[in-house]
Amino acid sequence: MRKKIVAGNWKMNLDYTAGLSLFSEVLNMVNDEVTGSQEVVVCSPYIHLNSLGQLAKENKSVSVGAQNCHQAESGAFTGEISAAMIKSVGAEYVILGHSERRQYFGETDALLAEKVNAALKNNLKPIFCIGETLDERNENRHFNVIKQQLENGIFNLSEEDFSKLVLAYEPVWAIGTGLTATPEQAQEVHAFIRKEIAAKYDDSIADNTTILYGGSCNPKNAAELFSQSDIDGGLIGGASLKSRDFVDIVKTFN
Ligand code: PGA
Numbered sequence: 001m002r003k004k005i006v007a008g009n010w011k012m013n014l015d016y017t018a019g020l021s022l023f024s025e026v027l028n029m030v031n032d033e034v035t036g037s038q039e040v041v042v043c044s045p046y047i048h049l050n051s052l053g054q055l056a057k058e059n060k061s062v063s064v065g066a067q068n069c070h071q072a073e074s075g076a077f078t079g080e081i082s083a084a085m086i087k088s089v090g091a092e093y094v095i096l097g098h099s100e101r102r103q104y105f106g107e108t109d110a111l112l113a114e115k116v117n118a119a120l121k122n123n124l125k126p127i128f129c130i131g132e133t134l135d136e137r138n139e140n141r142h143f144n145v146i147k148q149q150l151e152n153g154i155f156n157l158s159e160e161d162f163s164k165l166v167l168a169y170e171p172v173w174a175i176g177t178g179l180t181a182t183p184e185q186a187q188e189v190h191a192f193i194r195k196e197i198a199a200k201y202d203d204s205i206a207d208n209t210t211i212l213y214g215g216s217c218n219p220k221n222a223a224e225l226f227s228q229s230d231i232d233g234g235l236i237g238g239a240s241l242k243s244r245d246f247v248d249i250v251k252t253f254n
Pocket of ligand 1: 009170174175176177178214215216217235236237238239
């Protein structure tokens with residue numbers, strides 16, 4: 001059985017104190033909600049990671065992740081953070097390929113392939129994001145765009161490495177806009193992604209790959225989205241900044 005995951009993406013929000021108190025609230029509320037095949041992840045800004053990593057180690061019901069990493073092991077890259085550094089403070093995940101990184105920081109599929117390698121080499125699990133813009137969907141190019149992102153970003157991986165990834169389908173037009181893909185629209189793309197994985201690798205790898213939905217997911221729409229057969233949870237932006245909303249989304253699995 002593939003893992004069900006609800007992952008929060010705090011983006012560039014919350015100072016150190018506010019981040020710690022949100023995380024403590026989530027830990028307190030989530031404790032009894034997480035069952036065996038389910039995982040809760042919080043991806044915070046770098047400044048929180050060390051403290052959240054410590055708390056996560058003691059608590060065990062929530063894992064911690066970063067939102068980006070540099071592709072190099074170390075070196076003269078002022079202002080950057082390596083996968084090894086992220087791993088060293090107790091994080092287990094790193095979001096890679098988020099559309100905001102692609103759009104505002106010019107991250108290409110080729111660069112993302114390098115970042116995925118750096119993360120895997122350091123035993124960090126990438127949450128690899130893919131998704132089309134509104135224009136691409138309106139022009140009916142979304143399946144092609146997603147296929148390209150898969151082929152250029154992660155289909156170069158060995159079976160063993162690919163099995164360590166979590167994927168997130170995030171239609172760019174649904175991120176932070178309040179517009180959510182309908183469960184049918186999301187399911188259609190998730191099924192397509194799983195079919196592409198099966199064609200590239202095999203059915204069992206495709207069956208075992210966790211594919212999250214992201215884009216204006218909230219406590220009201222999560223249950224219907226997560227009930228689709230190929231949707232294995234969510235990557236949650238805005239709603240992860242309120243402990244009640246985030247934990248209500250986690251609870252939709254129960
Ligand atoms: P949103 O963000 O839930 O605020 O739309 C999701 C994401 O960007 O991961």
